[in-house]
Amino acid sequence: MRALMISEPGGLETLSIAATTPPRPGRCQVLIRVEFAGLNFTDVLARRGAPGYADGWPFVPGMEVAGIVEAIGEEVDGLRVGERAVAFTYNGGGLAEYAIADAVLTCSIPDELDSAQAATIPLTWATAIGLVRRSHIGDGGTALVTSATGGVGQALASLLARHGVTRVVAASRAGKTAVAGTVPIVRDDRLTARAIEANEGQRFDAVFESIGGDTLASTLDALAPGGVLISYGAAAGQPDPEPPRYRTLRGQNVAISGFSILAMARTEPAAVRDLISSVIRLTAKGLVIPDPHQVSWSGLIASHLDQSEGVLRGKTVLAVKAHAS
Ligand SMILES: NC(=O)c1ccc[n+]([C@@H]2O[C@H](COP(=O)([O-])OP(=O)(O)OC[C@H]3O[C@@H](n4cnc5c(N)ncnc54)[C@H](OP(=O)(O)O)[C@@H]3O)[C@@H](O)[C@H]2O)c1
Missing domain, CATH: 3.90.180.10 (Medium-chain alcohol dehydrogenases, catalytic domain)
Incomplete structure (x- = not known):
């Protein structure tokens, strides 16, 4: 073969x-x-x-x-x-x-x-729905997706809109066309400031981060009190930044989470099956x-x-x- x-x-x-x-x-x-x-x-x-x-x-x-x-x-x-x-x-x-x-x-x-x-569905859309669930974001929330033009990014933007999230600010490198239903911004060293501007001056309930390195380090400041930053990739290939201090997390009332569907498949395969099945069920309810x-x-x-x-x-x-x- x-x-x-x-x-x-x-x-x-x-x-x-x-x-x-x-x-x-x-x-x-x-x-x-x-x-x-x-x-x-x-x-x-x-x-x-x-x-x-x-x-x-x-x-x-x-x-x-x-x-x-x-x-x-x-x-x-x-x-x-x-x-x-x-x-x-x-x-x-x-x-x-x-x-x-x-x-x-x-x-x-x-x-x-x-x-x-x-x-x-099995990796791309299952990851996206896993991320949405992990974030606990709900109706009326706002989200920053630090890379939205790829496979997982587009699926995530679509599922967030379906989940009642009112504004998804989606970053990508300059020159890429916008992802439908999102507010597009360019990802550069002003990412966090640009994202907050694009969110009408407000910080976010959830940040979905897959670039890693400097981007991961900078986007913690994009969180509103009660918000969560989910790190799920490191596409830039930069080393992970130093973790923030616990007192920063306490003081800002924010959380950091990690998500890996690969690790989940090895330790909790039934949970991954549930993610795959959930996406399949959503297609019967109008998910395109x-x-x-x-x-x-x-x-x-x-x-x-x-x-x-x-x-x-x-x-x-x-x-x-x-x-x-
Ligand atoms: N944790 C998990 O469970 C899980 C599961 C699947 C995928 N992932 C991660 O999620 C991300 C997206 O995966 P995917 O399969 O959807 O990939 P993809 O379609 O190839 O999208 C990756 C995007 O990352 C951005 N990017 C930024 N810096 C990059 C660099 N130096 N090299 C390459 N791309 C770069 C690019 O878009 P822009 O520059 O326009 O943003 C690119 O479109 C990856 O980081 C992947 O490792 C994680």
Whole structure:
């Protein structure tokens, strides 16, 4: 079968589309014939050798897929061969013609849901709904999203609006077009001041932060009393800043939280399944998952490069059977 292969941690020279043996499902696992696989920033982190993403080399990245259940291992209930399903393949392996998934992280796709759209649920949309829940933000709240033009960022903006949040201020690098339903600002060294201006002079009930480094350090000051800052990524590749003092948190009445769906999949897979199922249920209640941009195998490495440079916009999926990008 074809798969995107990373030979070792490094640059783009470590990537190839390789022929490899299809995996076999073990106990409590299923084999999925992949139709669409999401491209995620986690693939970039795996290729760069960031800890916790690749469990060995060579490594096939890809953490979210939609396709057909091809085979079922022992002790799997509730899934049948031949049905359409999505899966969070948190150990990678998704950017391939066949992928192994834990049954607990595999959910049936309802007839009404398109497979390309569904492929963006298990990691991207599940993370976004997990973040919204973690923030406890509710009706009338305001939120700052420090990077809204990527896959998780766009999903988050959409779910926040659905959750009754009145204003989402969404930062991105200069030159990117605005995300629908948000107040766009440029992310630069005046980010916090710009964000508060864009929020009519008010601080925020929640800050969703995925850039890390200096951005993470500066956005604590964007919180209103009672607010929460959730750190869920470090795309800039800068080291984490020093944590604030407890007395700062007490004095400002604010909280800092962390969120990792990957860590959650390893320790509380049922909780991740609930996030995936919740998004699927919301699609039956009117949540619109945008059509992702589709690339074929021939465009896959170029799209991975765009993703690593931060210029990919919205969500992109590999269409496994497509003939051109
Ligand atoms: N904690 C979790 O559970 C979890 C789960 C999934 C993803 N994540 C994290 O969430 C973030 C978004 O993931 P995604 O899959 O949605 O990625 P994506 O679609 O590739 O979006 C990433 C965005 O980050 C911004 N960015 C800022 N500095 C960057 C840099 N130096 N290199 C590359 N991009 C940069 C870019 O947009 P702008 O510059 O316009 O903002 C880019 O569009 C990533 O940090 C990822 O690691 C976390």
